[in-house]
Amino acid sequence: MIDIGVNLTSSQFSEDWRAVNERAQAAGVSTMLITGTSVNDSVQAQALAQQLGCYSTAGVHPHNASQWQPNSNTILQTLLKSPHVVAVGECGLDYDRNFSTPEAQRYAFQQQLEIAVSVGKPLFLHCREAHDDFLRMLKPLWPSLHGGVLHCFTGSDKALEECLELGLYIGITGWLCDERRGQLLQQQVRRIPLSRLLLETDAPYLLPRDLSPKPKSRRNEPMYLPHIARRVAELTGTAFDELVAQTSENARRLFHIPASSAPANML
Incomplete structure (x- = not known):
């Protein structure tokens, strides 16, 4: 099982990131992608991925778009040469809170789209309350891009349909x-083709509310990915083992992760 989105560089994991990884492995999560959300964060994510033998992304989250500097492009491209760094991102647009202005977000997003074309790696994408601009920027470059995932999807039916149609x-x-x-x-997860579905915790955020018994801590961890997989399997009427196998294969295909990262055990 592959967790495609873990914010392991978060300060919430600063004291026990190795133990977090060990608990994930014990739960059947064979590997994970550590999310890069700023230039400095992406450097740290790559270092952690190398130490743990997993993978990371390199990019600038729309919340941090105002931090884009003239050398950001060069640093990200250098990071993306590492075999541990498998995607450009987390990048995209977020007009929900506008921690960076829409103009700064669009500039940083455009830069990262062009980096993805240049380095030949897929995109790890973020979009909230910005679907029209997001798609308008993505579509012209899509034929030159190497695929991507819209992570933590929470959009409308229209957004889901158009993102699937794009690929x-x-x-x-x-x-x-x-x-x-x-x-x-x-309801929407039933309409996502199994071949286009990926699973993630977005830890330490979005702890599943229906865990039983409820954890004492509100911190999410990749060890809870099997719980999310079971819920998706129930909703889609898919056998759990089939769902895990297909979503893991999807992740390996998109991010070019070797088959050796297949889970040793699935719970």
Whole structure:
């Protein structure tokens, strides 16, 4: 089982990131992608991936777009030469909170789209309340890009349809397990082809609300990925083993992860 989105550079993991990885492995998560959300964060993510023998992304999250510097492009391209760094991102647009201005977000996103074309690696994408601009920027370069996943999908039916039509993979998180906010996604996941589905925790965020017994900590961890997989399997009427095998194969295909990263055990 492959967790395609773990924010292991978060300060919430600073004291026990090795133990977090060990618990994930014990739960059947064979490998993970550590998310890069800024230039400095991407450097740290690559270092952690190398130490743990897993993978990372390199990019600038839209929240951090205002931090883009003239040398950001060069640093990210250098990181992306590492075999441990398998995708450009987390990049995209987020007009929900606008921690960076829309103009700064669009500039940083365009730069990273062009980097993805240049280095020949897929995109790890973020979009919230910005679907029209997101797709408008992505479409012209899509034929020259090497695929991508819209991570932590929480968009509308229209957004899902258009992203699938373009050819994106869709990342599903524990948002699905939220009885308050996840009802639409619970319906939508049934319409995502199994061949285009990827699983992620987005840890330490989005702890599944339906875990039983409830953990004492509100911190999410990649060891909870099997719980998300079981919920997706139930909603889609797919056997758990089939879902795990297909989503893992999808991740290996998109990110060019060797088959040796296949899970040793699936719970």
